Amino acid sequence: MSPALQKLLITGASGFVGWNLCQTAAANWQVFGTTFSHPIALEGATLRKIDLRDHDAVKALFKQIQPDAVIHAAAAKDPNYCQENPIESHRINVDASVSLAGLCADREIPFVFTSTDMVFDGTSAPYAETAPVSPIHVYGEQKVLTEERILARYPAAAICRLPLMFGDAGPVAQSFLQPMVQQINTGATVNLFTDEYRTPISGRVAAEGLLLALGKTRGILHLGGSERISRYEFGRLMVETFDFKNANLNACLQRDVKMAARRPPDLSLDSAKAHQLGFAPAPIARQLRDLSSLI
Template identity: 45%
Template sequence: MSEKRLLITGAGGFLGQTLCRSALSGWSVYGAVRRRSPFDDRVHSVQTDLTSPNERKRLFAAVRPHAVIHAAAEANPNRCQKHSTAARRINVDASIHIAELCAEREIPCLFTSTDLVFDGNTPPYSETDLPSPISIYGFQKAEAEKEMAARYPQTVICRLPLMFGYCLDGPSGFEAEMVRSLASRKRVGLFFDEFRTPVDTESIASGLLWLLNRGIHGIIHLGGRTRISRYQMGRIAARRLGADPSLLDRISRNDVEMPAPRPADVSLNSDRAFSLGYTPADFETAYWGVIRRLATGP
């Protein structure tokens, strides 16, 4: 095992689980977790609550990382909207302090931000476009980005798109729900008027690990090459599964009341990353890989 220690926060999360496993080939991996585990015995799991400044310092003192990928967050926009003060502690305060702890040690720090820092009115968005968030989640991520860029400019701010993937601790998330519904012939409502540039979690994990060794800093977009709506994604899943496509209902984001406002089109322009060598998997191939795995088991 490598002597180089990589600290990954949010190691038990949707992205964190895959990221930890992908990192094992080049790093000794330390996963900071709150409740969920990294789901791989080879990852050194460290229990911590990152909203406590003392716990953050203790974590860094215990692990003595050579690099950090900060993937812990309150990443659910509706929960951020309803519990903004609690969300702020992890999304803003903890993130800025983690960038500071990395700057003090002169080690690389990758921050996982989001395409939801944009309002969705003028896509596609490149790194030079100014954030224009419309939800508390987007505001908090944009604020963390701004502070990090101003105070700790060596931080790499990675804006991630909508992700899809297979959770190692069992099927969960949007795609798992959709596959279950289609198999039991339940109707599924999918937005036809909300567009993203989705990427599978394995490609995002490879992209983040690749960035660690590039000497890049500042903002970088890690979106995919395909702009697509949830409804179109559902059509692909139904067709490839041989399920009845009439079970999919086209719904508008304006017809569903949710705590957090939803932007129409936050497609990312990721040409900077593509030109540097970021190569996410082809959308349909990766999407079908995940859907098939969810339908048939690991």
Template identity: 35%
Template structure:
């Protein structure tokens, strides 16, 4: 089968392509501003470009990990967020439906308000910032088509020495001797991109449709997470400053008592932070 991965240059997109190739699938990935050898350019804000690429590639499945996941940027540039996080995925969904092929869309735990986490697939959404509101809009439109799988991960990390990976960002700060601020009042379920991609492919191949929460096995505060990363990277006395999210004066509100849990336990991800090999991160500076 042939797969089109929109956002193949991203953290999740690149892991997805690896997972699909390992399952002997044919994959074409797309990038926007970070060219990847073998992938093709696509800006999903341009509906003509979307139609052209689908016409050329003739995919059997469309995957959409592509997004503007910078929550604060979405809050200050709502038009950009609407174009990338709402209209782009919906245009792809309409096209998939017209061709009677499935679409797998990557949403977020930010569809919830973080009053009472962790949340299950069946819990009602209540986003508290633009990014989450736009994810809900896209989800609702795409779920009108029965051949849609909506995957919700949370706090994604990877082994890549790339600033989009927060393990790398924390490693870089610690290595420079900088103090890392970490909130002790924000809880979530960190998710490895590798396990996420493998379970997403399992779910799609298994014919799962509708909403699926795919997250790592632990629920941690940001402070606990940063301390664990520092420990794994070998920092005995890391400079960590304990803060509350409110102290950070961020443009977008964060869900505090957040995180996800799944009703479909067969797809639970068991990979923990300690199971990943972060040597590449330490030597990639």
């Protein structure tokens, strides 16, 4: 008889990363996921609705599920929202994350935290794990603070810094791809920055990287893609890959668009450490072709 699968708790299962994680993890784990304001159902995972800011509720959930490992992908991830709501976003991005790490530390189980390339200001790319952090907005500051507090509380935790992501997103979440495809389909002009560079990966590749990190690494790990590309170049690549006939892409600059939070110009990640662990993202065009749907 094959041994029972270990239990993996994934927070943010209704979100873009958590949804991709639940699908990818189901082959090797008994998956438990959390949702909050979007109580979806997901084949292959047991989902629980919970407010992660409620520490007693999270403790009770741990007691009930007895997870063998945790990947924390729930967050307020919109920099503009965090800029305008610093106290509310702090509660989920910082407080809830550190208290989850504490519960994992008490049990000595693997814990992965999803951080971001936005811990940097974007002026000294490519960034390796050893580069000094330099956030330029509230969201980046919250992630830096959380990284520091998690590692102080639980040095065995893995802090995975994710780049810009695209791809299949489940019933309620989105990556930046879905609105872009909708705009193209309705004939709208898509404004894309030529002066903002990232190393994007798909949600599925991100899930593979996060699962790879689980229990195999501690401290900070960068999970960037293999290509440095501007938002505009990404749009062009997508249009070519899917042969959109009448796409109207407009090359523009960050300064052309008014936003609450400033945007770092180049957040390319050096992910050599992850490559050594076996993280090997395919070229972006290939990852785009691997998507199961565009909307």
